[in-house]
Structure formats: C-alpha cells, structure tokens
Amino acid sequence: AQKVTQAQTEISVVEKEDVTLDCVYETRDTTYYLFWYKQPPSGELVFLIRRNSFDEQNEISGRYSWNFQKSTSSFNFTITASQVVDSAVYFCALSEAGANSKLTFGKGITLSVRP
Amino acid sequence: EAGVVQSPRYKIIEKKQPVAFWCNPISGHNTLYWYRQNLGQGPELLIRYENEEAVDDSQLPKDRFSAERLKGVDSTLKIQPAELGDSAVYLCASSQGAPGAYGYTFGSGTRLTVV
Numbered sequence: 609a610q611k612v613t614q615a616q617t618e619i620s621v622v623e624k625e626d627v628t629l630d631c632v633y634e635t636r637d638t639t640y641y642l643f644w645y646k647q648p649p650s651g652e653l654v655f656l657i658r659r660n661s662f663d664e665q666n667e668i669s670g671r672y673s674w675n676f677q678k679s680t681s682s683f684n685f686t687i688t689a690s691q692v693v694d695s696a697v698y699f700c701a702l703s704e705a706g707a708n709s710k711l712t713f714g715k716g717i718t719l720s721v722r723p
Numbered sequence: 724e725a726g727v728v729q730s731p732r733y734k735i736i737e738k739k740q741p742v743a744f745w746c747n748p749i750s751g752h753n754t755l756y757w758y759r760q761n762l763g764q765g766p767e768l769l770i771r772y773e774n775e776e777a778v779d780d781s782q783l784p785k786d787r788f789s790a791e792r793l794k795g796v797d798s799t800l801k802i803q804p805a806e807l808g809d810s811a812v813y814l815c816a817s818s819q820g821a822p823g824a825y826g827y828t829f830g831s832g833t834r835l836t837v838v
Binding site: 612643645650651652653655658699701703708710711712713714715716 | 763764768778779812814827828
C-alpha cells in the first residue's frame, strides 16, 4: 500500500522568508511518481510538479525548488522569498506506475504568508 | 485546451435529499476519477473509470453513492440520500493514459453542504 505523510499541518512565515514543506512517502514499487499540488482558497488543485522515481535530480522553477531523496523517501518543496500569493494548502501525492495506479495524497500543509 | 469542467460549483441540500454532480473531462482523456476531499484532508479516491468501465470503485459507498460514465466521456456522481457527513468537495480528474506518466488534471470541484 502506498502512503504519503506531510507531518507539518500549518506553517506561517513573513513575506520574503524561505520556507520548506516536507513530504515523506511509502511504496513497495520501484517505479512511481511524486507530485506537488497547490490548492488556493478558491479550491482548485493546481499542478506544480511531477517527478518519476528514477530521476533524483533536484529541480528549480523560479522561486520553487524540489529536493527528491530516495534514500530517505522524501520529496521536499522549498519556496524561496515567499510572497502573499503563495498562501495556500500544498499537497504532496504519490502514484505508482501502471494503468491501475491511483493518486494518493497527503493531508496537506496550510501555508500562510504574512505581509 | 479546455480543462476538466465540473458543475455545479456549489450545492446546498437538506439531508435525505438526492444530489448529482457532473464532470466533463479533457477531450481524449480515457481515464476519469472522482475524488472526495473532506475539510482539512487530502482528496481520496472514490471511483476510477477507464472509458465507460468502472475499474476501481472499492472506496465508493455503494449503499448511497452511484456513478456512471456513459459513452466514456462525461460522468455523473450521485448521492441518494445525502447525509450530513457527505459535506465535502467532490473533485473530478482525468488522465490521458497511465496517470503517473501523464499526470492528472483536476476540475475546480463541487462543494457540497448538507444541512
């Protein structure tokens, strides 16, 4: 069975601070995919990144960066120089490979960025 | 390209009443998912369709929930009768193929309130 743990529930930072959102996952598969989604107050789930289990390279996209470490089964997300618009709930999710796979979400982290 | 379209956006009903949600996936996406997101939680899978066939409905409370995907395109999720505990956001998602490889696209969701 697959599982995603987001131990942090709420994080509050002041604008321009850096913040890291933690994600730990469990799976028995050797091939799997990891995702991060953003859910702003409007409610839609906004796709941020997908990473497959064979690609451990860190990725940077603007102020966002992701650190994937298979050794610790973690896929952490860092926002550099946070902005008020980053305030949202952030979900980490896991999908095993294959046609029968499904997306399993963590419980989410509520990020509040104060001006 | 139009995204996943869901309606209605909000719905308030009294308990014991029926309710239905509609989803139109991205054109060409054979796989369609219904997820339920309770307050403060991550989305959880209710049912997955491959074309018109429900291939995973193990988490669907079949005593009151039903779903259909006629002609393998649009889908409807129904609750009859609704209970107070059904208050949640119901999300529809679609995928082109193996979802881990192609990713998932979510609709904006239907926020159901049962009073």
